[in-house]
Amino acid sequence: MRVFQQTLKYSVVLLLTLSSSIIFAGSGGNGDHDKKGNPIDTQEEIKAYIKHHLQDSHDFTFYTDGQSGTHYGFPLPVILWDQGVKMFMSSKFHHGETVAQSGDSFYKLYHGKIYKTDAEGTITYDDHQHPTNVKPLDLSITKSVVGMILVSVLMLLMFSSLAKGYKKGPIPTGFARVLEPLVIYVRDEIARPNIGEKKYRKFMGFLLTVFFFIWILNLLGLTPLGFNVTGNIAVTVCLALFTFFIVQFSGNKDYWKHIFWMPGVPVLMKIILMPIEILGMLTKPFSLLIRLFANITAGHFVVMSLIALMITMKAAFGPVASTGMSIVLSLFISVIEILVAFLQAFIFTMLSSLFIGMAVQEHDHH
Amino acid sequence: MDQLLNDFSPGLFFMQAIILLILILLMRKFAWKPILDSLNDREEGIQEALDAAANAKKELQNLKSDNERIFNEARTERDNMLKEARELKETMISEAKEEAQAEAQKIVVKAQETIASEKKAAIADLKNQVANISVDIAEKVVRRELTDKDNQLKLVESMLGDVTLN
Amino acid sequence: MYNLIGAGLIVIGGGIGLGQIGGKAMEGIARQPEAAGKIQTAMIIIGALLEGLAFGALILGA
Numbered sequence: 001m002r003v004f005q006q007t008l009k010y011s012v013v014l015l016l017t018l019s020s021s022i023i024f025a026g027s028g029g030n031g032d033h034d035k036k037g038n039p040i041d042t043q044e045e046i047k048a049y050i051k052h053h054l055q056d057s058h059d060f061t062f063y064t065d066g067q068s069g070t071h072y073g074f075p076l077p078v079i080l081w082d083q084g085v086k087m088f089m090s091s092k093f094h095h096g097e098t099v100a101q102s103g104d105s106f107y108k109l110y111h112g113k114i115y116k117t118d119a120e121g122t123i124t125y126d127d128h129q130h131p132t133n134v135k136p137l138d139l140s141i142t143k144s145v146v147g148m149i150l151v152s153v154l155m156l157l158m159f160s161s162l163a164k165g166y167k168k169g170p171i172p173t174g175f176a177r178v179l180e181p182l183v184i185y186v187r188d189e190i191a192r193p194n195i196g197e198k199k200y201r202k203f204m205g206f207l208l209t210v211f212f213f214i215w216i217l218n219l220l221g222l223t224p225l226g227f228n229v230t231g232n233i234a235v236t237v238c239l240a241l242f243t244f245f246i247v248q249f250s251g252n253k254d255y256w257k258h259i260f261w262m263p264g265v266p267v268l269m270k271i272i273l274m275p276i277e278i279l280g281m282l283t284k285p286f287s288l289l290i291r292l293f294a295n296i297t298a299g300h301f302v303v304m305s306l307i308a309l310m311i312t313m314k315a316a317f318g319p320v321a322s323t324g325m326s327i328v329l330s331l332f333i334s335v336i337e338i339l340v341a342f343l344q345a346f347i348f349t350m351l352s353s354l355f356i357g358m359a360v361q362e363h364d365h366h
Numbered sequence: 367m368d369q370l371l372n373d374f375s376p377g378l379f380f381m382q383a384i385i386l387l388i389l390i391l392l393m394r395k396f397a398w399k400p401i402l403d404s405l406n407d408r409e410e411g412i413q414e415a416l417d418a419a420a421n422a423k424k425e426l427q428n429l430k431s432d433n434e435r436i437f438n439e440a441r442t443e444r445d446n447m448l449k450e451a452r453e454l455k456e457t458m459i460s461e462a463k464e465e466a467q468a469e470a471q472k473i474v475v476k477a478q479e480t481i482a483s484e485k486k487a488a489i490a491d492l493k494n495q496v497a498n499i500s501v502d503i504a505e506k507v508v509r510r511e512l513t514d515k516d517n518q519l520k521l522v523e524s525m526l527g528d529v530t531l532n
Numbered sequence: 533m534y535n536l537i538g539a540g541l542i543v544i545g546g547g548i549g550l551g552q553i554g555g556k557a558m559e560g561i562a563r564q565p566e567a568a569g570k571i572q573t574a575m576i577i578i579g580a581l582l583e584g585l586a587f588g589a590l591i592l593g594a
Binding site: 130139141144145160163237241 | 368370372373374375376377378379380381382383385386388389390392393394396397398399400401402404405407408411
Binding site: 189288291294350 | 573576577580581583584585587588590591
């Protein structure tokens with residue numbers, strides 16, 4: 001049974017790696033970069049493809065036929081706030097090739113971002129090749145938003161079924177048996193020791209939600225669906241800000257005293273320590289957001305680069321050797337990424353609870 | 367850093383904040399609260415059951431020792447009662463013996479006293495009688511002597527034969 | 533170019549730090565195998581803090 005499970009696990013990983021490589025090898029990327037009729041094979045194209053993958057996108061493309069340039073996938077709704085709500089499907093952009101008209105405004109998709117343009121879709125650039133066109137507030141249901149909604153629905157279904165299971169009896173059955181130890185793990189290993197027996201209960205909602213949200217999103221990023229939600233800076237900024245505000249709002253008198261007027265040190269030191277403490281207050285969420293973002297982005301980058309080895313190394317080693325090397329290496333990294341997916345969720349939750357614990361703990365030694 | 371700031375999408379941030387907020391609220395209401403409550407309940411239930419088992423065990427132990435104590439007490443009481451009874455019996459017997467002895471002593475003493483006094487009286491009586499008889503004999507002897515010596519002796523002899531020492 | 537050198541320096545520093553953390557944790561676990569769980573958790577937290585620092589520097593430099 002155990003051997004069977006192991007085999008199943010590894011074959012799933014293998015399948016995922018293989019399918020992502022197939023999509024990668026066959027895809028022509030988005031309209032900005034692909035040269036129709038040619039599969040991507042140069043370093044620059046691969047770099048651009050990876051960069052495109054790491055970014056959010058306004059449509060859901062599973063596979064692009066390099067020969068005909070057809071994209072297989074479905075468009076997602078675009079919602080813009082530009083003097084009123086503008087709503088249309090992203091198919092209007094034709095993957096960035098055409099200008100979309102909504103009302104009397106024109107929008108163009110350029111490098112995964114929507115710019116307001118004139119009817120011809122002209123984009124003006126500044127010295128650093130950044131477009132200077134106006135960016136309307138983009139509240140679209142992008143691929144990341146779809147991923148988040150998917151995970152949210154999944155979490156609600158899974159955990160409400162676990163919650164309902166307790167009405168039948170104290171011991172959960174079926175899949176809930178897998179979920180229960182995870183909840184207990186977060187409670188007993190992360191929240192309780194860091195926040196304290198008396199106060200941990202209040203923060204459990206946030207910690208559990210964030211833990212499973214990040215973990216499932218990380219795992220979703222490893223599937224060939226091509227999500228990269230937690231490797232998106234806006235997402236991690238939001239998560240870290242939640243932690244930041246929760247820490248600040250739950251901070252007690254002692255916490256603020258330690259920041260602005262450190263007890264037990266000379267007055268001069270108090271004055272020197274104040275800006276350092278304030279800086280520390282701000283760097284905590286910053287390190288949280290950078291860590292999650294960089295880990296996931298780096299993971300995606302490495303996996304995709306290793307998959308791309310089969311193209312870049314084809315000239316040097318021949319097709320069979322390069323493909324074999326690529327599969328072995330990306331399989332190895334994918335397995336590590338599965339660990340990292342858990343580890344990052346764990347660390348984010350752990351550090352959040354550590355910061356909360358620092359803010360709410362009672363200092364009775366003064 | 368530039369690249370990152372450029373990549374930062376305010377729209378996605380906004381959507382994420384809304385989704386996460388709603389998710390936290392929903393999960394709290396529909397999942398975490400009931401799950402944590404039932405986990406707590408279950409753990410408390412297990413703890414209570416364990417405590418109750420420990421208590422029951424302790425009580426059983428207590429009961430056992432109680433029983434033993436009561437049994438021991440009963441036994442010692444019985445032993446005591448037996449001992450008391452035996453002692454009582456012994457004292458009663460010894461008392462009775464003593465009393466009896468004392469009584470016997472008394473009786474003996476009385477009897478001796480009576481015997482002594484009777485004896486005294488008898489001796490005194492005898493003395494009197496002897497004296498009387500002696501006087502009588504003497505009288506008769508004295509009277510006969512004056513008449514006939516043989517007769518006198520016969521007389522004395524007969525008279526002596528008459529006399530009983532009692 | 534310079535930021536690549538900087539990135540290399542960051543990686544060297546981070547590697548030394550991680551090596552220290554991992555090595556000391558191993559020593560600790562070898563000395564007290566029953567405390568392995570606690571040591572591992574502490575190790576991961578410190579590692580994460582170091583990682584945050586290194587990544588922060590990398591991102592700022594890039």
